[in-house]
Amino acid sequence: MTGITRRDALLLGGAAMAAPGLFSFGASAQGGTLKIGVLVPLTGTHASDGARMLKAHQLAAKMINDTGGLKGLGGAKVELVVSDIQSKPEVSRSEAERLISREGVSALTGAWASSSTIPAAQVADRNRTPFMVTSAVTDAITEQGLKYVFRTAVKAKWFGQYVADFMDDMKKKGMAIDKVALATEDGPAGQSVHANYASVMPGRGYPVVADETFRTGSPDFSTVATKLRTSGADAVLSVAYADDSTVLLRALASQSYRPLYIGFGGAHVNQTVAASGKPAERTFGVVEWAPDLRKPASEAFVKAFAESYPGEVPLSNQAQAFAATYALALAADAAASTDRNKIRDALRTLRIKDGPASLLPAPELYFDEQGQAPATCVIVQVIDGKFVTVWPDAVAARPPAPLQG
Amino acid sequence: MSATIFLQALLSGLTNGAIYALIAVGLTLVFGVMRVVNFAHGEFLMLAMYGGYLAWAHLGVDPVIAVALVVPVLLALGVGLFESLIRPAMKVPEINQMAVTLGLSLLLQYLALMAFKADNLLIVQDRSTASVWIGPVLLQMPHAIAAGAAAVLLLGLYLIMRKTDFGLIMRAVSQSHDGAALSGIDIGRTYRWAMGIGVGTLGVAGPLMASVLYVNPHIGTLFTLKAFVIVIVGGMGSFGGVLLGALLVGVAESVAGVLTTASVAAAVPFALLILVMLVRPEGLLPVGGGARA
Incomplete structure (x- = not known):
């Protein structure tokens, strides 16, 4: 889609060395378009x-x-300069460099996985180009003092707090939750969230009685x-x-074990899970956004999305993008x-309370000194075979339904 | 670890082992008779799983009954595979044969991606969450059915191999291609049927596995490597070896998962493979030994 030959790269390198100022000026002189x-x-x-x-x-x-x-x-007008990073961190790095120096973009955004986002963000920071991280959750991205990096996504380490907040609320409503069990996949995503859950839960009064990978x-x-089941946990965080x-849900159901089950993120909050019938019914998920969120911008986004892409319902990461x-x-x-620097400064003072960009569940979208947005999560529950937002109350489509029913 | 959990791990291991055997038996048959390593075996399993899913979703056919529909399709695919790709590939060095089946495996995955999209498809029945309690431990119904089918299939294939002329021909070709050819056996025809049956067994595995798991274009890759480990551990081309290897891998994985972590457990089959290669390179029940296929 956006190939770059070796000769181009050489030419480009030579030009960049000969006239380093050329490209940064180029960014502010494009008459009528903002290149992202x-x-x-x-x-x-x-x-x-x-x-x-x-x-x-x-x-x-x-x-x-x-x-x-x-x-x-x-x-x-906004002009998107799209680049395929081929699911590879090294391509993400080189494409970030190319977009900045050759295409003269004013800012960058992307790049899905944390592994591809981190190198691209470093390139952007070095080249003083704002980089808006869409969906990568690795804590370090907005913790290493990068001056040009911003993030709309949640930090991985915040999930445990949201889940504990939710369980506190459920306890207040009369549900017995004294012990939790963890069930996590043994890959990097599973283990980073696992570390977070394992450190947060005991401190919030939820001892971890089983820890399965x-x-x-x-x-x-x-x-x-x-x-x-035999651990006696009231809640299973997976x-x-x-x-x-x-x-896993089928295996739990076949043992007639129906704990408060909370799955994690966009990977779990997927219609194929909700469609698995009885085993998934009334289970929960924690996710950064859901299409039924009760917020005007969110509703408008879902509508506009369905008009542009008929038959499609957007997922959480698409709302972040x-x-x-x-x-x-x-x-x-x-x-x-x-100008890249002026955009960076404007991002620091930007406060979005309404309009299309306010679709995420946090009341306000802004970026702190580290470039991190105060992103929050919502809790969804499978009710009649569909994920429904049930918490927090401010954006919930309906209150949580009882586990049995 | 409590006794209940150990027994549960043991039972799960045996069930998984039976399911692995169901998948690996076709691979060992093809290897034993033809000396062809079919890297696309898992992708034919994937196609059979889609077959089971489609029969359930569009025709309302129970996966157990869908076996009767999917087996002939897979048998035909196996014969087609032999006639189109393997027959010409048998004239070239083995490394090229492997490249052919490896390429086919990727091709089938991408074709499935185009045809079915990447999303998981599920067979949802009342049976999906039913289970049988055996004392303190439990066996999920779809798993029990797949394991039972594995036992029936292995026994059936064993009887065919031992008691029929067809089996005799297969065994003759497996022992010596030249010898069999000299005795007037049509080698090409035998190969065609070996490939047909080898792939056809996946017609039994597919619909049953689809009700145990889910179906997506890449699901075959979950099993291809494990099936190879089982075939090598058991002794290439040996039916008894497949059963023993599969049960061993299943139980070792499951028990290791309880004793240590899932990551360690995932390495156990491969550790087992290395151990067997060092101590008994011909496999646990080699074809030349007592339990010849």
Whole structure:
């Protein structure tokens, strides 16, 4: 899609060395367009995720352009310069470099997985180009003092607190939750969240009485289910891909064990899990956004998404990608400039309370000194075969339903 | 670890082992008779699982009955595979044969991705969460059915191999291609049927596995490597070896999962493979030994 030959690279390198000022000036002199570089994996293992993310980036650009562009920039249009990072960290790094130096983008956004986001964010920071992280949750991204990196996504270590807050609320409503069990997949995603849950839960008054790991693709979870059941835990916190979630939930159901089950993130809050019938019914999930969120911007986004992509319901990470693109455009609009430094400064003072970019569940979208947005999560529950937002009350579509029913 | 959990791990291990055997038996048959390593074995399993899913979703056929529909399809696919790709590939060095089946495996995955998309498909029945209690431990119904089918299939294949002329021909070709050819056996025809049956066994595994797990285009890769380990541990081409190897791998994995972590347990089959290669490179029940296929 955006190939670069070796000769181009050499030429480019030479030009950059000969005239280092050329490119940074180039960024502020594009007459009528704001160029935003979009790093997404369109091939390789994350191809389907990347294609989804791109749809959300494109929808944001289209909505801005269709409503008269950026007023602060005299009606300038948003132009997305899309780059396929091939699901590879090294390609993500080189493409970030290319978009900055050759395409002259004013800002970057992307790049799905943490492993691809981290190198690209470092390149952006070194080249003083704002980088808006869409969906990567690794804590360090906004903790290592990068001055040009911003993030709409939640930090991994916040999930445990949200889940504990939710359980506190359920306890107040009369549910008995004294002990929790962890069931996590043994890959990097599972283990980073596992570390967070394991450190947060005991301090919040939820001793961890069972701690099971499993391997993705295991055909049989009955031993894991037996251990969870015999531990006497009232709540099971799991981190699993949709594949394993369905097999685990079936194993729990076949032992007639119905704890408060909370699955993790977009990988779990997936219609295939909800569609697994009885075993998934009334189980919960913690996720950064859900399409039924009761918030005007969120409802408008779902509607616009369905109009642009008929029959499709957006997922949580797509809402983040949408907000990320929008926030960059709003910052350029506020700065009345396509200059990278001015956009960066505008991002620092940007406060979004309404409008299309306010679709995420936090009451306000802004970025602290580390570039981190005060992102929050919602809790969804499978009710009649569909994920429904049930917590927090401010954005919930309905209150949680009883576990049995 | 309590006794209950140990017994549960043991039972789960045996069930998983039976399921692995159901998948690996076709692989060992093809290898034993033809000396062809079929890296696309898992992808044919994936196709059979889609077959089971489609029969359930569109025709309302129970996966157990769908076996009767899917087996002939897989048998035909196996014969087609032999006639189109393997027959020409048998004239070239083994490394090229492997490249052919490896390429086919990727091709089938991507074709499935185009046809079915990447999302998981599930067979949802009342049976999905039913279970049988055996004392303090439990066996999930879909798993029990798959394990039972494995036992029936292995016994059936064993009887065919031992008691019929067809089996005799297979065994003759397996022992010596040249010898069998000299005795007037049509080698090409034997190969065709070996491939047909080898892939056809997946017609039994597919629909039953689809009700145990889920179906997606990459699901075959979960089992291909494990099936190879089982075939090598058991002794290439040996039916008894497949059963023993599969049960051993299943139980070792399951018990290790209880004693240590899932990551360690996942390495156990491969540790077992290395151990067997060092101590008994011909496999536990080699074809040349007492339990010849």
